[in-house]
Every structure is written in structure tokens, then in C-alpha cells.
Amino acid sequence: MKVTIGDVVLPGDFSEEIEAAGGKGKIILGPGLRKEIKKVYVTKAGVLRKRAPNTFWVDSYQKRYVPSRGENVIGVVVQKAGDIFRVDIGSSCNASLSYLSFENATKKNRPEVQVGDVLYAKMLVASKDMEPEIVCVDSHGKKGRLGVLNEGFVFRCSLNLVRKILNPNCKLIESMKNEWPFELAAGMNGRIWIRANSMRETIAVGNAILASEYLSNDEIKSMCINIASILAGHVS
Known part of the structure; x- marks a missing residue:
């Protein structure tokens, strides 16, 4: 069924308003939306929302997190396997974090991260067909507020x-x-x-x-x- 911004939506609905916005420039699809060929479909029940200029998502009440690329998340390091940390982010599977995904990290200068540490990170890879991957740096290689959260x-x-x-x-x-x-x-x-x-x-x-x-x-x-x-x- 065709829906517009502010409507209560169900999985399978589509929005021509989002498609029209995509024809004018870049759009960002948040949780609850997925693009299939040329149409944008709703994947979960909720209310269709928009934030200027062209960010769209489905606002719904849920506790299970579905990874979405570019989002900031808080995770807990649960395992260290070689050069990879396994981080619990509350999704269906743990995310991977390379020791090189920290500011100024090298093979000789490894970050001090231990099992049990709390991390503030950004989703780098989020696909239904791939293991989620997070990083603790921005697009410029700077940590900003990302990294280990001490105390608190x-x-x-x-x-x-x-x-x-x-x-x-x-x-x-x-x-x-x-x-x-x-x-x-x-x-x-x-x-x-x-x-x-x-x-x-x-x-x-x-x-x-x-x-x-x-x-x-x-x-x-x-x-x-x-x-x-x-x-x-x-x-x-």
C-alpha cells in the first residue's frame, strides 16, 4: 500500500514520496526501510518519519537492535581473537572490531582494550548477509568521542x-x-x-x-x- 510521511505503516508498504526525493538528490534510509530496485519498502510496523533534508525512517517501539550503517552504538567487548575484538552490540550476532580501527593504532602501537570494556563506536558494515563491523574512528581517522568509555x-x-x-x-x-x-x-x-x-x-x-x-x-x-x-x- 502507498503511504506518506506520518502514516502508520506495515511491512510491504511503499512510499512514492521517498522515491520522489531520491530523484532530486541523495536520500538516507534509516531503520525500517529498504530499497528494492527502484522502490523503497517498509520492513517493520511503525510510523513513517522524515528529518530534513532527506532522511527517512520508521519510528517503532522495539528493543532488538538491527544494525544500520553509520549509526553510533555502545558495545561491550566479550572476546579477543587474534587481531579482532568481538563486541556485543545487542543485535542477533556480535560485531567485529579490528585493533587498527582506533586512532593512531599500528602493529606496534596497539590500543589498550580488554574484555569487559565498554566502547562507543560507529557501524561500518551493516548488512543482512554479512557480519556487522564497527570502528572507533570517524571518516578522517580521528576518534572524537569514540573509543573506550571509562567509568560511568x-x-x-x-x-x-x-x-x-x-x-x-x-x-x-x-x-x-x-x-x-x-x-x-x-x-x-x-x-x-x-x-x-x-x-x-x-x-x-x-x-x-x-x-x-x-x-x-x-x-x-x-x-x-x-x-x-x-x-x-x-x-x-
Whole structure:
């Protein structure tokens, strides 16, 4: 069935709007969409979304991550086999990570990565027919914020919540940073890493993120103010 942006979609539906955008320039297909010859088909149920200029995806509630090229993910090193690390990213199979996929890494200068380390990485290969592969550098060979995440706290959430807090229209991050300092890394695979000045503040940030999934922007602002006042009361 033909669908448009904002419609509730089901697997097998197609969008002529996306096809028309592709005729005018490059388009980016996110989760829930797949191109077959000339048509773009929906592969999972949800709501068809668009972000300017030409990024399209299906917004749905799910916890199982399906790798998509170019997305940032948070993984845990579960095995080291020769020159390859096996990393759990929450998908149906572990991703591979070469020791050369770090900034300034060489055969003599190997990165210090151990089993159990938490990594912030980018999906390099994501295909239904191939093993997923991740890297800890950008297209210029720089690590940026990618790499081993030291200390901090990691928790899981729905993929929908990750997309919500990363949306520029969501006021959660802005509201929280106005109340107390913290660091955050959000993986599109439904994992979030946070680190604040104390364990109490770290837990408060995590609880605020989990509680915001079904709240409006006004309710999020009010919640952050309430949490900040409670923390101030404990400190005093």
C-alpha cells in the first residue's frame, strides 16, 4: 500500500514520496526501510518519519537492535581473537572490531582494550548477509568521542527512547544540563552511558532519561527541576 510521511505503516508498504526525493538528490534510509530496485519498502510496523533534508525512517517501539550503517552504538567487548575484538552490540550476532580501527593504532602501537570494556563506536558494515563491523574512528581517522568509555554507568532502554532524547526538539538534555553537569553517550542500539560528579547524580540522570519516554517537554522540564531540588536537599 502507498503511504506518506506520518502514516502508520506495515511491512510491504511503499512510499512514492521517498522515491520522489531520491530523484532530486541523495536520500538516507534509516531503520525500517529498504530499497528494492527502484522502490523503497517498509520492513517493520511503525510510523513513517522524515528529518530534513532527506532522511527517512520508521519510528517503532522495539528493543532488538538491527544494525544500520553509520549509526553510533555502545558495545561491550566479550572476546579477543587474534587481531579482532568481538563486541556485543545487542543485535542477533556480535560485531567485529579490528585493533587498527582506533586512532593512531599500528602493529606496534596497539590500543589498550580488554574484555569487559565498554566502547562507543560507529557501524561500518551493516548488512543482512554479512557480519556487522564497527570502528572507533570517524571518516578522517580521528576518534572524537569514540573509543573506550571509562567509568560511568551503562543501562538499556528502548530504541524509541534513544531517538527521542537525540531529537533536537526534545528538551530533556537541555533541561538536565541546566540543573547539574554530566557526560552522556547514546547508542542507537538502545544503550546509554552516563557519568556525573557523584553516584547519586549519575543515578538521577539515568532515572530522568528512563522516565521521560512518555512525557511531554513541559513535563520533562518539571521533572528535572524536581530531581534537582531533591538532590540539593540531600547535599545540604
